[in-house]
Amino acid sequence: MQVNSSNVTYENGFIQASYSYKSSNVEKLENGTLKVTPKTTEYTFKTNTKIPKLGIMLVGWGGNNGTTFTAGLLANKMKLSWFTKRGEQTANYYGSITQASTIKVGCSGSEEVYLPMNQVLPLVNPDDVVISGWDISALNLSQAMKRAQVLEYNLIEKLDPYMRDMVPKKAIYYEDFIAANQKTRADNILEGHNKLEHLETIRKDIREFKATNNCDKVIVLWTANTERFCQLTPGVHDTAENVLKAIENSEAEISASTVYAVATILEGCSYINGSPQNTLVPGVIELAKQKDVFIVGDDFKSGQTKIKTSLVDFLVSAGIKPQSIVSYNHLGNNDGKNLSSEKQFKSKELSKKSCVDDITGSNKILYPETNKIDHEIVIKYVPYTGDSKKAMDEYLSEIFLGGQHTLVLYNVCEDSLLAAPIILDLILITELFERIEYKVDGMRTFQRFNRVLSTLGYLCKAPLTDENTPLVNSLYRQKNALDNIFKACAGLHADDNLLLEFKCPVTEE
Numbered sequence: 001m002q003v004n005s006s007n008v009t010y011e012n013g014f015i016q017a018s019y020s021y022k023s024s025n026v027e028k029l030e031n032g033t034l035k036v037t038p039k040t041t042e043y044t045f046k047t048n049t050k051i052p053k054l055g056i057m058l059v060g061w062g063g064n065n066g067t068t069f070t071a072g073l074l075a076n077k078m079k080l081s082w083f084t085k086r087g088e089q090t091a092n093y094y095g096s097i098t099q100a101s102t103i104k105v106g107c108s109g110s111e112e113v114y115l116p117m118n119q120v121l122p123l124v125n126p127d128d129v130v131i132s133g134w135d136i137s138a139l140n141l142s143q144a145m146k147r148a149q150v151l152e153y154n155l156i157e158k159l160d161p162y163m164r165d166m167v168p169k170k171a172i173y174y175e176d177f178i179a180a181n182q183k184t185r186a187d188n189i190l191e192g193h194n195k196l197e198h199l200e201t202i203r204k205d206i207r208e209f210k211a212t213n214n215c216d217k218v219i220v221l222w223t224a225n226t227e228r229f230c231q232l233t234p235g236v237h238d239t240a241e242n243v244l245k246a247i248e249n250s251e252a253e254i255s256a257s258t259v260y261a262v263a264t265i266l267e268g269c270s271y272i273n274g275s276p277q278n279t280l281v282p283g284v285i286e287l288a289k290q291k292d293v294f295i296v297g298d299d300f301k302s303g304q305t306k307i308k309t310s311l312v313d314f315l316v317s318a319g320i321k322p323q324s325i326v327s328y329n330h331l332g333n334n335d336g337k338n339l340s341s342e343k344q345f346k347s348k349e350l351s352k353k354s355c356v357d358d359i360t361g362s363n364k365i366l367y368p369e370t371n372k373i374d375h376e377i378v379i380k381y382v383p384y385t386g387d388s389k390k391a392m393d394e395y396l397s398e399i400f401l402g403g404q405h406t407l408v409l410y411n412v413c414e415d416s417l418l419a420a421p422i423i424l425d426l427i428l429i430t431e432l433f434e435r436i437e438y439k440v441d442g443m444r445t446f447q448r449f450n451r452v453l454s455t456l457g458y459l460c461k462a463p464l465t466d467e468n469t470p471l472v473n474s475l476y477r478q479k480n481a482l483d484n485i486f487k488a489c490a491g492l493h494a495d496d497n498l499l500l501e502f503k504c505p506v507t508e509e
């Protein structure tokens, strides 16, 4: 796409775009009146268009998501097709916004024109990435893919030769943080209890993988089991210095995921947390800022929560008052097995339960006293169902003249087929943000986005958000923000959907 504007230049491998950012300051006056002052801030975005060779390292590579993600990269790269009872299937990236969604760029006459997201700004081609990772299970990726029971056998057969030589590196295993039922899987772990040694091993793994594959950069993503929350402790988790010291002292409350995150950050790589646990404790956030590294989290937004943050947004913005939400699901994969343990379930429950508060909190007409509603999460482990999650959601709302509205959803699918495309998007969009800088009038130098990359909230159930930054769960607002950041960096206006050129056409006087 070539943007025809005096505000955009394409020089020296950069897209440099000016963007007039419109916002409003609100003052609440003593008499209760709101004084709203619109304002415009002139930004300049600079995007490096040089596409790097990207290395991806997954923690939990041998899991259902890790194997399905890897299989998807290979199947698409080789343009595989395979047979199922529904006939011939071909590889695709459905469920990935970078590969299968579009962004409106303008109108041609009365035709609204949409471009694939990955053509609005230059992204890494998934075909060109190299992948590795760690797992507490020693199975190679082909064996692990079969164990996962996600993909059709005909596809598994075709992928086997390409995945059997992919072997996860030895992993950090602190059994107290994941369900005891995972112990039988743990035959590929780093010896000993010295957390500093574990940290240095992970750092070495990252360096060696990067050098061996001649990568320009590496991004690490956690798709291992959900850990219990660590007990945030002053002097341990509160500062970067204390987290590093706690690792040196092999502090018990430092989780495996936090050691992976610290190792990643110390190697100058972005770290993404696809699970709900509080890996990114305040000290890790401070370390990421000190080391100028992006951190993203938490917990892939893939199924019930994705629908919920769209549905509740629709209900509340329609003036309908959700009063009760019950989200139930059962599944039989290893994630479900791990979540059958109370402490690990609590991590997931917290993540799934926290996703509507900002939406209900936005409407004081419906929720004048409190924005808290009945919201229950139930997850049951039923081995026979495997990765095919059966999810049932019930939404009860108050409507006009004391009426009640009941909405029930039933959705079934392989959970990993929802998560794998999201893993790709998290990685590719994080990598893009590593190539973007901004400047506001008056700033001497270009800066990078806030290292807590909450712009990727659309992809996370519980978006990690920096202090003094609004938390947004509304799916529409998250996607709109992401699309508009892409457009701003490309030199286009944000879309307000007014279509004034058609509704208020310029007429000859």
Ligand SMILES: NC(=O)c1ccc[n+]([C@@H]2O[C@H](COP(=O)([O-])OP(=O)(O)OC[C@H]3O[C@@H](n4cnc5c(N)ncnc54)[C@H](O)[C@@H]3O)[C@@H](O)[C@H]2O)c1
Pocket: 059, 060, 061, 062, 063, 064, 065, 066, 134, 135, 136, 137, 171, 172, 173, 174, 178, 185, 223, 224, 225, 226, 227, 256, 257, 274, 275, 276, 299, 300, 301, 302, 303, 333, 334, 335, 338, 415, 416, 418, 419
């Ligand atoms: N739709 C989804 O699948 C979905 C959605 C949101 C979040 N998640 C989260 O993603 C994570 C992975 O899901 P999954 O279905 O792939 O689970 P999984 O159990 O199949 O895979 C997790 C893998 O991590 C490995 N592992 C556990 N602890 C490890 C450690 N310390 N180091 C390295 N490897 C370790 C396990 O051996 C396993 O292979 C879970 O935390 C899950 O809650 C999944």
Ligand SMILES: O=P([O-])([O-])O[C@@H]1[C@@H](O)[C@H](O)[C@@H](O)[C@H](O)[C@@H]1O
Pocket: 300, 301, 302, 303, 304, 305, 306, 329, 331, 335, 336, 339, 348, 352, 379, 389, 415, 461
């Ligand atoms: O994404 P979502 O459907 O809201 O939540 C899902 C849970 O319902 C499921 O039980 C769990 O296994 C997945 O990891 C995922 O977190």
